[in-house]
Amino acid sequence: MSHRCANCGKEHVGFPVWGAALPDSAAEIPAEEREQRVEVDGDICQIDDGTTFVLARLEIPIEGSEEPFRYLPWIELTPEDADLFVTLYQTRERAHLGPLSGRLDNALPGLEEEKGAEVLIYLRNEFQRPLIRSAFVRGGLAEAMRNGFSPERACEIQQSCAKE
Numbered sequence: 594m595s596h597r598c599a600n601c602g603k604e605h606v607g608f609p610v611w612g613a614a615l616p617d618s619a620a621e622i623p624a625e626e627r628e629q630r631v632e633v634d635g636d637i638c639q640i641d642d643g644t645t646f647v648l649a650r651l652e653i654p655i656e657g658s659e660e661p662f663r664y665l666p667w668i669e670l671t672p673e674d675a676d677l678f679v680t681l682y683q684t685r686e687r688a689h690l691g692p693l694s695g696r697l698d699n700a701l702p703g704l705e706e707e708k709g710a711e712v713l714i715y716l717r718n719e720f721q722r723p724l725i726r727s728a729f730v731r732g733g734l735a736e737a738m739r740n741g742f743s744p745e746r747a748c749e750i751q752q753s754c755a756k757e
């Protein structure tokens with residue numbers, strides 16, 4: 594099912610996945626220090642003070658669409674859960690463990706105020722990225738995950754991402 598978008602006048606067939614190259618905490622480190630202080634290994638990012646981030650997946654439903662709006666934000670894990678995730682990173686069967694707790698480290702386009710929100714991430718098998726589930730988040734993020742975006746709102750967010 595598709596319809597003409599009231600925002601841009603085109604028909605959308607799904608939306609691209611938004612992903613952050615680095616956790617905001619790492620991106621805020623001056624560029625000349627970053628290479629020394631930040632290490633990215635696949636979906637794990639560590640700052641030299643020991644802070645550990647993992648890339649997770651977050652979905653917001655879009656009204657009238659089977660495809661959700663997908664974000665890939667970095668989550669700052671608690672120290673204990675960071676150790677556990679690093680241990681399990683190359684483990685195929687891990688969905689029975691966790692969930693792990695952390696905080697959203699990226700300002701999500703359209704949900705900027707949710708930066709720092711506490712989340713639980715669910716481990717998945719076969720090396721799939723961990724998933725943020727709506728049942729265990731609160732506030733504006735939970736509301737967005739429950740109510741979803743209108744197609745026009747998703748379009749606006751996508752356009753603001755494309756400008757960055």
Ligand SMILES: [Zn+2]
Nearest residue numbers: 598600601748
């Ligand atoms: Zn549009």
